[in-house]
Amino acid sequence: xxxxxxxxxxxxxxxxxxxxxxxxxxxxxxxxxxxxxxxxxxxxxxxxxxxxxxxxxxxxxxxxxxxxxxxxxxxxxxxxxxxxxxxxxxxxxxxxxxxxxxxxxxxxxxxxxxxxxxxxxxxxxxxxxxxxxxxxxxxxxxxxxxxxxxxxxxxxxxxxxxxxxxxxxxxxxxxxxxxxxxxxxxxxxxxxxxxxxxxxxxxxxxxxxxxxxxxxxxxxxxxxxxxxxxxxxxxxxxxxxxxxxxxxxxxxxxxxxxxxxxxxxxxxxxxxxxxxxxxxxxxxxxxxxxxxxxxxxxxxxxxxxxxxxxxxxxxxxxxxxxxxxxxxxxxxxxxxxxxxxxxxxxxxxxxxxxxxxxxxxxxxxxxxxxxxxxxxxxxxxx
Numbered sequence: 001x002x003x004x005x006x007x008x009x010x011x012x013x014x015x016x017x018x019x020x021x022x023x024x025x026x027x028x029x030x031x032x033x034x035x036x037x038x039x040x041x042x043x044x045x046x047x048x049x050x051x052x053x054x055x056x057x058x059x060x061x062x063x064x065x066x067x068x069x070x071x072x073x074x075x076x077x078x079x080x081x082x083x084x085x086x087x088x089x090x091x092x093x094x095x096x097x098x099x100x101x102x103x104x105x106x107x108x109x110x111x112x113x114x115x116x117x118x119x120x121x122x123x124x125x126x127x128x129x130x131x132x133x134x135x136x137x138x139x140x141x142x143x144x145x146x147x148x149x150x151x152x153x154x155x156x157x158x159x160x161x162x163x164x165x166x167x168x169x170x171x172x173x174x175x176x177x178x179x180x181x182x183x184x185x186x187x188x189x190x191x192x193x194x195x196x197x198x199x200x201x202x203x204x205x206x207x208x209x210x211x212x213x214x215x216x217x218x219x220x221x222x223x224x225x226x227x228x229x230x231x232x233x234x235x236x237x238x239x240x241x242x243x244x245x246x247x248x249x250x251x252x253x254x255x256x257x258x259x260x261x262x263x264x265x266x267x268x269x270x271x272x273x274x275x276x277x278x279x280x281x282x283x284x285x286x287x288x289x290x291x292x293x294x295x296x297x298x299x300x301x302x303x304x305x306x307x308x309x310x311x312x313x314x315x316x317x318x319x320x321x322x323x324x325x326x327x328x329x330x331x332x333x334x335x336x337x338x339x340x341x342x343x344x345x346x347x348x349x350x351x352x353x354x355x356x357x358x359x360x361x362x363x364x365x366x367x368x369x370x371x372x373x374x375x376x377x378x379x380x381x382x
Contacts, residue, residue, distance in 0.1 A: 018382045019372070022076045023340040025159035031082040031174045032065030032164030032188075034098070035117035035134070036090045039325065039364050044126040055125065058363045061097045062119050064164035064188055067326045067365045071333025071355065073102035076372045077340060080154050082174060083167065084109040084141035091116040101366075107154045109145045114138040123323050123363065130325045143169040151177055159340050162332070164188040168195025175202040186339070188332055192216060200233055205339065207332050208241045217301075223267040223308075224298035226251040231302040238345070240335070242328055247285075247312040248353065252345050254293045254306050262305060264295040274310040283315040285353040287346045311349040314357035326365020331356040333369070343380075351380040 040054040061070070069079035081103050085091030087110050094116065095105045117137035123130045151174065155161070161178040163171045165188060172195060178185055184204040189196065189212045200206065206229065213225030217232070222241055229239050230253055238252045249271060274288045289309040297303035334352035343351060354377065355370055362368030370377055 018378075020341075020381055023159070023337075023342075025157075026077045026340050027080065027158045028069070028072055028077050028160045028162060028336050028340065029080045029082065029154050029158045029174070029178075029183075030065045030069045030162040030164070031167060031171045032063070032162075033117070033166040034061065034063035034066035034081070034083045034085065034094055035119045035137075036060075036094060037062030037119045037121055037325070037364060039121045039123060039323070041123040041125055041323070041363055045122065045124045045129075045131065056363055058367065060364045060366055061094050062121075062326070062365050063117065064166070064190065064329050064332075065162070066094070066098060066103070067329035067369075068162060068164070068188070068333040068336065069103045070098065070101045070366050071330045071359075071369045072336045074369050074371045075334065075337040075355070075377075077337055078102070078104070080104040080107055080158070082107045082146060082151075082154060082170065084111065084137060084145070085116040086111045086114045086137065088114075088116055090118065107146075107150055109141055111139055121325055123325065128321055128324060130323065141167050141170055143173050146170050146173060155181060155183060158183055160336060161185045162188070162336055163199055165190060165193045165196050165199065168193065168199065171195070172198050175199055178202075184339070186332070186336065188328075189216070190328070202235075203233065204235060204237050205335075206233070206236055206239045207328075207335060208239065209328060210241065210243050213239075213241050219298065219301060221268050222249065223251075223271040224301055227267050227296055227298040227304055228301045230304045230306070240349070242331055243313075244324075244327075245313050247310065248331075248349060250309040250311070250345060250349055251296070251304070252307045252309065253304060262293065262295045264297060264303070267296040267298050267308070270294070270296065270308050271310060274308060278310070278312055282312070285312055285314050285350050285357070287311045287349045289346050307345070309345055309349055311353055313353060316357055316360060320361050322361055322368070323363045324360050325363075327356045327360055329365055330359040330369055347380060351377070354380070 118135040120133040186205040217228035219225035334355035338348035358370040359368040
């Protein structure tokens with residue numbers, strides 16, 4: 001796993017007066033998955049019992065939490081990561097790569113035996129899809145390995161905690177301590193996992209994959225599922241569902257708007273109207289927000305006071321689209337930065353979409369992640 005020169009990696013390098021100041025509190029703590037990605041790009045997914053040559057091959061760090069924190073570090077945050085690797089070649093290389101990116105790995109657990117998690121990724125250049133074969137690390141991380149002293153040190157001075165749903169017992173210990181200390185928590189709800197419900201009950205923000213909201217709530221549509229999530233999770237400030245090339249939807253709760261004059265609207269109808277305002281010819285990301293806070297209802301589920309925002313994805317030319325691996329992690333890394341920078345919701349969605357699109361222009365989850373100085377990010381950071 002190669003790394004770029006350290007001279008371009010400092011989060012404080014942005015001395016140019018064109019850039020907005022970095023967030024005052026920019027320490028974020030992540031707990032979750034890290035692995036080595038073996039990525040092979042092929043012209044088409046191989047048929048059973050055949051051989052095929054790859055057009056390109058890359059070995060680099062992966063894992064949801066590792067990817068998202070690498071993205072956050074490149075944008076200017078100071079991430080600390082809690083995870084576990086083995087004391088083998090892959091584990092040492094992973095920690096070296098993360099440290100070079102500006103992710104503090106001093107809170108890692110390192111087992112003397114066993115193996116570091118590996119992920120084999122086949123990138124189909126014909127369909128722009130990727131297939132992952134995951135080998136979990138052994139032995140798995142146990143909650144007692146994270147001492148109270150180490151946990152308190154990791155959380156000291158942190159602005160935000162991010163959990164990707166892996167290492168769920170350890171993650172719950174982190175979430176409970178963060179909650180006691182009034183540190184906001186963002187959960188990556190990629191799919192239903194053991195222990196995820198306990199984490200969601202402590203969350204302040206949730207970013208979901210396309211299928212999660214309906215799978216978790218059994219609601220008939222994505223918009224109604226978002227309402228259901230906020231009804232069931234009263235502490236959540238916002239929930240975002242990413243929809244791949246179809247963009248994203250955000251439901252932003254507005255608790256202060258508890259007034260009887262609020263207009264009551266069906267959530268599916270509002271999302272439909274917002275989608276009608278999207279200009280399909282526009283290749284750059286756009287965000288269409290509802291004009292005001294309203295009482296959004298979903299039949300048979302309930303209602304919440306909030307605002308809806310529908311975002312579009314960047315239309316990446318086929319000649320530039322290389323690999324979507326880690327696009328969701330890049331999106332979350334940008335959301336972490338946006339929360340620390342107090343970005344308004346519409347700007348937050350556009351920023352995260354732009355960062356995710358940049359990552360899709362290179363093979364692997366991390367190679368294409370943009371730096372804070374990337375001209376494509378100038379509208380958000382200058």
